[in-house]
Amino acid sequence: MKKGIALGLAALGIFSAAAAAALSDRVVGYDIRVELDPEAKTLRGRQILSWRNTSEEAVGSLPFHLYLNAFKNNRTTFMRESGGAHRGFRNDPGAWGWIDLRSVRTSRGEDLSSSWRHIQPDDGNLDDETVAEILLSQPVPPRGTIVLEIEFEARLPKVFARSGYAGDFFMVGQWFPKIGVLQDGVWNCHQYHANSEFFADFGEYRVEITVPPRFVVGATGPRVSTRTNPNGTRTYVHAQGDVHDFAWAACPDFVEFRERFVLDSPPVETEMIFLVHKSHLGQKERYFRSLRQGLEFFSRNYGPYPYETITLVDPAPGAMAAGGMEYPTLFTAGTMSFLPAGIRFPELVTIHEFGHGYWYGMVASNEFEEAWLDEGINTYSEIKAMDHYYGPDRSFIDLPGLKIGDMFYHRLAVIGSGRFDPILRRSWEFVGGGSYGLNVYSKAALALLTLERILGEDIMAKVMRTYFEKWKFRHPRSEDFIRVAEEVSGRELDWFFDQVLRSPDKLDYAVSSVSSEKEAVPTGRFGAGAVTAGPGGEEAGQIIRSEVVVWRAGEWVFPQEIEVVFEDGSKVREAWDGRERWRKFVYRRPSRLVSAAVDPEGKCVLDVNWANNSKRLDPPKAPLRKHTLGLVGWVQHLLSLIQL
Numbered sequence: 001m002k003k004g005i006a007l008g009l010a011a012l013g014i015f016s017a018a019a020a021a022a023l024s025d026r027v028v029g030y031d032i033r034v035e036l037d038p039e040a041k042t043l044r045g046r047q048i049l050s051w052r053n054t055s056e057e058a059v060g061s062l063p064f065h066l067y068l069n070a071f072k073n074n075r076t077t078f079m080r081e082s083g084g085a086h087r088g089f090r091n092d093p094g095a096w097g098w099i100d101l102r103s104v105r106t107s108r109g110e111d112l113s114s115s116w117r118h119i120q121p122d123d124g125n126l127d128d129e130t131v132a133e134i135l136l137s138q139p140v141p142p143r144g145t146i147v148l149e150i151e152f153e154a155r156l157p158k159v160f161a162r163s164g165y166a167g168d169f170f171m172v173g174q175w176f177p178k179i180g181v182l183q184d185g186v187w188n189c190h191q192y193h194a195n196s197e198f199f200a201d202f203g204e205y206r207v208e209i210t211v212p213p214r215f216v217v218g219a220t221g222p223r224v225s226t227r228t229n230p231n232g233t234r235t236y237v238h239a240q241g242d243v244h245d246f247a248w249a250a251c252p253d254f255v256e257f258r259e260r261f262v263l264d265s266p267p268v269e270t271e272m273i274f275l276v277h278k279s280h281l282g283q284k285e286r287y288f289r290s291l292r293q294g295l296e297f298f299s300r301n302y303g304p305y306p307y308e309t310i311t312l313v314d315p316a317p318g319a320m321a322a323g324g325m326e327y328p329t330l331f332t333a334g335t336m337s338f339l340p341a342g343i344r345f346p347e348l349v350t351i352h353e354f355g356h357g358y359w360y361g362m363v364a365s366n367e368f369e370e371a372w373l374d375e376g377i378n379t380y381s382e383i384k385a386m387d388h389y390y391g392p393d394r395s396f397i398d399l400p401g402l403k404i405g406d407m408f409y410h411r412l413a414v415i416g417s418g419r420f421d422p423i424l425r426r427s428w429e430f431v432g433g434g435s436y437g438l439n440v441y442s443k444a445a446l447a448l449l450t451l452e453r454i455l456g457e458d459i460m461a462k463v464m465r466t467y468f469e470k471w472k473f474r475h476p477r478s479e480d481f482i483r484v485a486e487e488v489s490g491r492e493l494d495w496f497f498d499q500v501l502r503s504p505d506k507l508d509y510a511v512s513s514v515s516s517e518k519e520a521v522p523t524g525r526f527g528a529g530a531v532t533a534g535p536g537g538e539e540a541g542q543i544i545r546s547e548v549v550v551w552r553a554g555e556w557v558f559p560q561e562i563e564v565v566f567e568d569g570s571k572v573r574e575a576w577d578g579r580e581r582w583r584k585f586v587y588r589r590p591s592r593l594v595s596a597a598v599d600p601e602g603k604c605v606l607d608v609n610w611a612n613n614s615k616r617l618d619p620p621k622a623p624l625r626k627h628t629l630g631l632v633g634w635v636q637h638l639l640s641l642i643q644l
Contacts, residue, residue: 023242023306024473027052028203032176035210035233036250041095041165043154047176050147051140055185058139062146063119063189064132065200067174070192071097071157071164075127077120078161081194081428086161089321097157097164101177104134107147112136122191122428130192132177150177159318162325162332168215169277169316173247173327174198181366181475190368195436196427197360197367197374200244202473210235211250218256218275219248220330222308240307242473243328244364249313253278259288261295266304268295273311280314283335283346287312290347294354297385301461302358302468310357312350324349326356342398344390348406352382362472370478371436372423372501376444377481381464383407383445407449407605410442415608417506423447424478424501446606447500450507453603454496455489463488499556500606508554509598510612511562512582516546516593546593548585552578554608563600566591593617 029050034043053059070078073096084091104112116134120126140146154175157164163173180189181201188199209217213234221240228234240246257274272291276284291312299305311330315323323334331353335346355378359365365373386395386406394403420431423439430436452460467476467484482497499505550562562574568591576583587593597614599607607613 021241022204024202025054026203026241027054027201028179029205030176030203030246031206032246033208033210034176036170036172036212036215038165038168038170038212038215038250041156043152043156043172043175045154045176046149046151048147048149049177049179050145051179052145053140053142053182055182056142057185058141059182060136060139062134062136062148063121063180063187064134065174065178065180065189065192065198066099066101066130066132067178067192067198068097068099068154068156068163069129071160072129073127075125076130076192077123077125077128077428078130078192078194080125082161082433086194087321087324089160091160092158095158095164097155099152099154099175099177101132102151102153103149104151105149107149110137112148120191121189122193125191128191131180131189152177159315159321162322164322166316166319166322168253169249169251169319169322171247171249171313171315171319171322171325171332173322173325174245176246178245183475188366188368190428193368193428195371195430195433197371198245199364199366199368199475202242202244202364204239204241205243205246206237206239207246207248208235208237209248209250214252215250216252216254216256216275217248217250218254218273218311218313218330220246220311220328222271240329242306243361245327247327247330249275249330249332251275251277251316253316254314255281257284257288261292261310263296263299263304266299268299268304270295270305270307271309273309274314275311276314277316279317279337280335282337283314283339286335286341286346287314287333287350290350291354293347293385293389294351297351297388298355298358298381301384302381302465303472305357306362310354312354324353326353326360328357328361331356340399344386344396344398347390348382348386348396351385352378355381355385358468363468364473364475365477366475367427369426370424371427371440372444373476373478373481375440376423376448377464379410379441379445380448383410383449407446410445411605413438413442414446414606417443417608419504419506422502422504443500443606450500450604450606451485451493451496453601453605455485455491459489495557503556505555506608507556507558507604507606508552508608508612509558509560509578509604510551510553510609511596511598511615512549512551514546514548514593514596514615514617516544516617519543519545519588542590543588544590544592546587546589548587548593548596549582550576550585550596550598551582552580553612556606558604560598560604561600562596562598564596565594567594 030047032047034045070076112134116132118129119131119133120128159166163171180187210233217236219238221238224239225237254275255278259272261272262269274287295305307329309329313332315332320334323332325332333350359378360374367374383406392405395406396409397404417438421435421439423444463485466488467481486493548564558578560576560578564572574585595616
């Protein structure tokens with residue numbers, strides 16, 4: 001009991017002192033000691049948790065995420081929703097994972113071990129144990145603090161859904177009991193769902209990781225000390241403030257590289273740490289280059305990277321299910337031993353996952369409820385960065401005969417999508433993982449690219465910088481982003497966001513038909529005069545009547561521009577509010593119409609069918625044949641890539 005009191009007071013002292021230089025409102029403090037048994041695939045841990053009640057009401061219970069219990073059996077909410085598959089990988093039914101609370105005590109020595117129970121706030125599934133509630137004998141007063149000492153044991157699953165092991169490779173994410181977020185006096189602590197990611201309060205972490213001496217370790221934050229223990233194991237101590245999670249990785253086959261990154265404007269200085277698996281050393285320069293690009297692009301366009309370190313973890317062969325995942329100051333990338341330079345998968349994943357350090361790490365939105373605020377904004381940022389460094393027409397794939405930009409890749413996902421879900425929906429309420437992915441990643445990113453073309457690139461850049469600066473180290477909601485966009489642009493944008501965030505419909509405008517005919521020679525009787533049998537006041541054939549019909553094929557209503565081109569080189573630009581189902585434009589000119597196009601500058605990248613955006617009179621047959629053959633070749637290349 002005295003030991004628990006001493007540990008609790010020490011934790012309070014550590015976190016109170018650290019808070020003086022805090023960038024965030026450090027609601028929580030974690031002091032964790034954990035030991036890995038690589039043979040049993042288990043963790044034994046003890047944590048001292050300091051939690052501060054930020055509300056004006058006393059709090060009588062504390063909910064905790066026990067995420068590893070999502071992999072405990074085939075009846076958990078995660079396994080029921082996913083069917084045992086995640087991002088193309090399946091779980092190993094012989095290698096379950098779980099976490100057990102062994103004891104819970106207060107800093108006063110009070111034993112709360114029998115006062116906790118599993119709860120299911122989202123779906124009532126009694127087989128799901130990913131949330132536990134601890135009942136307190138004495139409520140935490142308003143603005144008061146409680147310190148708990150929690151002992152736990154966990155078994156990691158065979159690597160699946162971001163976390164676990166593959167041989168001697170260990171990716172340890174969502175591994176400790178993590179307290180929920182108290183918002184407006186109500187706990188936000190959702191179960192672990194197949195589509196959702198995570199949400200937690202900012203705080204201070206100090207973690208001691210003990211492993212056998214052959215392991216190379218990387219973790220959130222800088223390493224503050226290392227020691228060799230009497231039994232031969234080694235303990236690595238990492239500490240980081242102003243983060244809301246902690247993850248680490250260990251593998252004997254990691255080769256560690258460290259490199260300083262320095263930027264003058266804005267001023268940035270951090271240490272890049274690369275844990276590259278020995279089988280992927282041929283790809284390390286690609287990792288180095290793309291992480292430098294990510295640091296430079298995000299720092300210059302959104303705000304300077306503030307942490308002392310950034311760690312890239314390269315998963316081992318057979319552990320790709322742990323790849324492409326973000327944690328504060330640490331992320332997992334992914335590659336293959338032999339990957340052509342023109343397939344920019346390592347670059348895209350590195351820039352994307354680093355970018356999450358901004359839109360998930362520092363701007364800590366609730367991914368359970370509004371995933372687009374991280375995934376969509378980050379995918380938009382990824383497209384901007386990839387286009388900047390590699391060119392918009394080849395930023396994803398640049399091979400002979402096949403060049404695909406990152407934006408076009410995301411358009412492919414949206415073009416054939418159904419009208420099942422809006423972008424703004426709680427993550428587990430989407431009809432399926434496909435709908436979740438295309439909406440919160442691709443569709444949301446295309447929406448922001450469309451907004452950029454409406455507002456102008458400079459205005460949109462200011463929107464993004466302002467949003468990051470205003471909401472870093474806080475928990476914004478969708479209305480906060482909308483408010484920033486309206487304030488910066490000086491425009492009312494409800495018409496835009498009400499459609500793209502809250503409606504499952506689509507944007508599709510088309511040129512329905514074009515025609516151009518010589519007006520008939522005037523014949524007949526005009527007014528009270530005699531019958532006219534020949535040309536009238538205008539020479540026959542000099543006036544041509546052209547007609548363009550544009551059509552709103554989708555349900556979303558967006559203002560449109562229409563460009564009409566004539567044979568003499570003249571052009572006409574028309575403005576249409578886009579509200580009616582169709583609109584007809586008629587011209588009487590001496591020149592024949594050549595073509596008509598809706599949205600000629602391609603502002604509406606959300607438009608699901610650019611192929612119907614324009615029409616020509618008598619389109620040439622040779623170019624059509626050329627484009628058809630090119631499309632066939634492109635499809636063949638794409639199918640071969642899918643088999644990689």
